[in-house]
Amino acid sequence: MKNFCRDIEFSTAVNTLATAIAAKFDNVDELSAVAAIFVQIGDTMEAIAANRILCENKKNKKSD
Secondary structure: OHHHHOHHHHHHHHHHHHHHHHOOOOOHHHHHHHHHHHHHHHHHHHHHHHHHHHHHHHHHHHHO
16 A cells, blocks of 8 residues: 555545446446445544544553
8 A cells, every 4th residue: 555645546545446336337327326435434434543543542541
């Protein structure tokens, strides 16, 4: 995952993946449902990451 810190490469990869996935759907309703699923996955992963940060910060404060 070394290219995550390179903005152009990262955004191009995300755009390319989204376009490739969208091209598989002729029905806009199905595409919309799949997009909503990806949004939910992203939101859940962000919540998990935030929780891990909070837990790590709590652990670090206890050890001080």
